[in-house]
Amino acid sequence: MINKEQEIERVSCLIIGSGPAGYTAAIYAARADLKPVVYTGMVPGGQLTQTTEVDNFPGYPKGITGPVMMEDLRAQAERFGTDVRFGYATKVDFSNDGGIHKVEIDGIKTIEAETVIIATGATAKWLGLESEEKYNGFGVSACAVCDGFFYKGQDVAIVGAGDTAAEEATYLAKLCRKVYMLVRRDEFRASKAMVHRVNNTANIEVLYNTEAVEILGDGQVVNAVRVINNQTNVTQDIDVTGFFVAIGHKPNTELFQGILDMDETGYLITKADSTATNIPGVFACGDVQDHVFRQAITAAGTGCMSALEAERYLMAKEDVVLS
Numbered sequence: 001m002i003n004k005e006q007e008i009e010r011v012s013c014l015i016i017g018s019g020p021a022g023y024t025a026a027i028y029a030a031r032a033d034l035k036p037v038v039y040t041g042m043v044p045g046g047q048l049t050q051t052t053e054v055d056n057f058p059g060y061p062k063g064i065t066g067p068v069m070m071e072d073l074r075a076q077a078e079r080f081g082t083d084v085r086f087g088y089a090t091k092v093d094f095s096n097d098g099g100i101h102k103v104e105i106d107g108i109k110t111i112e113a114e115t116v117i118i119a120t121g122a123t124a125k126w127l128g129l130e131s132e133e134k135y136n137g138f139g140v141s142a143c144a145v146c147d148g149f150f151y152k153g154q155d156v157a158i159v160g161a162g163d164t165a166a167e168e169a170t171y172l173a174k175l176c177r178k179v180y181m182l183v184r185r186d187e188f189r190a191s192k193a194m195v196h197r198v199n200n201t202a203n204i205e206v207l208y209n210t211e212a213v214e215i216l217g218d219g220q221v222v223n224a225v226r227v228i229n230n231q232t233n234v235t236q237d238i239d240v241t242g243f244f245v246a247i248g249h250k251p252n253t254e255l256f257q258g259i260l261d262m263d264e265t266g267y268l269i270t271k272a273d274s275t276a277t278n279i280p281g282v283f284a285c286g287d288v289q290d291h292v293f294r295q296a297i298t299a300a301g302t303g304c305m306s307a308l309e310a311e312r313y314l315m316a317k318e319d320v321v322l323s
Contacts, residue, residue, distance in 0.1 A: 006110045011037045013310055014103060014111050016089050017119030019046025020296040021286025023073035024303030025117045025310075030080035032311040034115075037083045039105055044086065045070030046121045047287075048296060055149060057296050069296075092116075094259055094279045099317065101281060114317075115281045115310040118260075118268065119303060120252040122287040122294070126245055127159065131215035135243070139222025140215060142245045144168035145295065148175050151242040157182060157225050159212055160246035166194035168246045173201045180238055181206045182227060215243055251288050260284070267291045275306040283309055 013029045015022050018040035029036040043049060048066035055063040064072075078084055091104035094116070103111045124142035126132055132140055141147040144158065148171060157180040158169050165181070166188065172179045181198065186208050188195045198204055209231045216224040216237065225243050228235045251266045261269040261278040268284040270276055275283040283306040286299035 006104065006108060008110045008112060010100075010112045011035065012113070012314065013037070013115045013117065013307075014101075014113035015039070015117045015119060016103065017041055017046065017121055017286070017288070018044050018074070018084070019048060019070070019119060019121050019286055019299060020073065021121070021288075021299040021303035021306075022046070022117070022119035023070070023077045024300040025119060025285060025307040026077035026082040026084070026303075027073075027080060028304050028307030029117070029310060030077060030082045032307065034307075034311060034314070035081060035083070036077075036117075036307075037085065037111065037113075038077065039085055039087045039089060041088045041120065045074070047124070053150065054146070054296065056146065089255055092255060092259060094282055096280060099281065101279075115283070115313055117275075117303075117306045117310060118256070118277075118282065118284040118288055119286045119299075119306075120255075120288050121299075122249040122251040122267075122291075124245065125248045125250055127212060127247070129212065129215060131217070132212075132243075132245070135215050135217050135222050138220060139217060139241060140243045140245070142249075143294070144172050144244050144246065147242070147244075148172050151176050153177055154241045155239060156180070156242035156244060157212070157238060157240045158244040158246055159184075160248075161185065161187075161189045162246075162248070163190045163194050164248065165246035166190040166198050168244060169204055170197050170201055172244065173203050176242075177203065179204045180225075180240065182210045182212055182225075183208050184211050184230070185209065212243070249287070249291070249294065251291070253288060263291075265291065275302055275309055281310075281313055 013034040013036040015038040026036045087105045090107045093102040100112045101116050152175045155178040159182040161183045169181045214226040224237045253266045268289040275285050285302035285306040
């Protein structure tokens with residue numbers, strides 16, 4: 001529960017998160033005169049701020065860097081009157097007392113909001129290698145669909161054994177000369193259909209019982225990956241210019257556990273053809289509720305939907321009051 005002694009502020013629309021979903025929601029909410037307040041979270045701009053080049057977002061024919069694109073989205077949201085603030089939600093009370101939701105910010109302030117839009121995103125799971133972090137964005141990526149184009153005609157490696165890894169490996173195989181797929185065990189976790197697709201793609205080489213131990217580079221870009229066979233303990237260096245991690249994502253939903261409906265992996269469940277959660281007046285958009293596409297453009301689309309639905313929710317409440 002929220003501490004009643006904290007500073008309290010009342011708003012019509014509170015947006016938690018500041019990626020493409022959060023900022024797009026803010027643009028639409030501000031244009032609807034909802035006077036949205038955005039709390040950015042600890043990583044303003046979200047995952048895209050850790051991406052060097054974005055070539056597949058409409059409106060940027062020459063491409064754009066992730067940080068610059070997020071600054072553009074923020075500036076556009078602010079142009080329409082969005083109040084963007086640095087801070088993060090620490091507690092929520094969605095008991096809907098009198099149609100008001102309460103969100104604690106930084107442990108010191110309470111926002112009372114008529115509508116809440118959750119855009120906290122998801123975080124890619126990484127192997128935890130120091131070199132992986134060093135070359136993140138410079139040869140290391142957690143999104144083949146986002147970054148695969150930059151490695152057209154080159155040799156790359158991808159680590160993972162599930163459906164996502166298999167799908168991304170076959171996607172990379174259409175672009176790259178050779179794809180090395182590193183599978184930690186002696187079998188896939190992917191569905192039989194996806195395994196069949198991988199095994200029938202000529203330029204994918206699957207290395208079973210194989211783990212990456214270090215990403216090698218020249219200090220600027222990747223040029224190889226050092227792997228070990230966990231059965232024989234034999235190591236080898238594989239020449240690649242790109243290294244993709246496809247071991248899953250973790251939705252940033254810890255704050256809402258036991259309050260909002262989630263699937264078995266923690267993604268928020270929204271109603272069909274909607275961003276509405278199981279709590280009236282609370283909406284979710286972007287990667288926090290999308291474990292399928294996870295693209296900036298699809299996140300932005302659901303951000304738009306959440307703002308439109310928040311506006312309609314408030315209008316319906318007004319109609320009830322006036323009737």
